[in-house]
Amino acid sequence: MLIAVASKDGRDINQHFGHAERFLIYEVEEEAEARLVDEKKVERYCTYDADHPMRAHVLKAIADALTGCRAVVCAQIGQAPQMEMERLGLDTFVADGPIKPTLEELAKIL
Numbered sequence: 001m002l003i004a005v006a007s008k009d010g011r012d013i014n015q016h017f018g019h020a021e022r023f024l025i026y027e028v029e030e031e032a033e034a035r036l037v038d039e040k041k042v043e044r045y046c047t048y049d050a051d052h053p054m055r056a057h058v059l060k061a062i063a064d065a066l067t068g069c070r071a072v073v074c075a076q077i078g079q080a081p082q083m084e085m086e087r088l089g090l091d092t093f094v095a096d097g098p099i100k101p102t103l104e105e106l107a108k109i110l
Contacts, residue, residue, distance in 0.1 A: 006074035017077035018046030034103040040065040063088035
């Protein structure tokens with residue numbers, strides 16, 4: 001299964017969904033270590049523009065970039081983008097800490 005991760009440093013889950021300009025794509029197989037298989041660059045969702053808080057076209061583009069992924073894991077995500085990502089078919093999880101062990105535990109419940 002593929003899981004997308006928002007990470008600033010490539011080691012830890014430590015980035016807010018809306019600030020991510022890339023998602024690291026990990027493959028997690030049963031009883032195996034998570035391994036990095038791809039990186040998807042995306043347009044940052046958050047613009048800090050009070051006149052345009054919801055950018056549905058950007059969320060759709062992010063979901064399209066993450067096609068094939070079962071879930072997205074990030075340090076934080078707002079309620080509106082979380083609901084939209086789930087509507088577009090991606091489960092969202094908030095977590096922090098090292099990527100690989102966190103994904104291996106998450107895979108057990110997916």
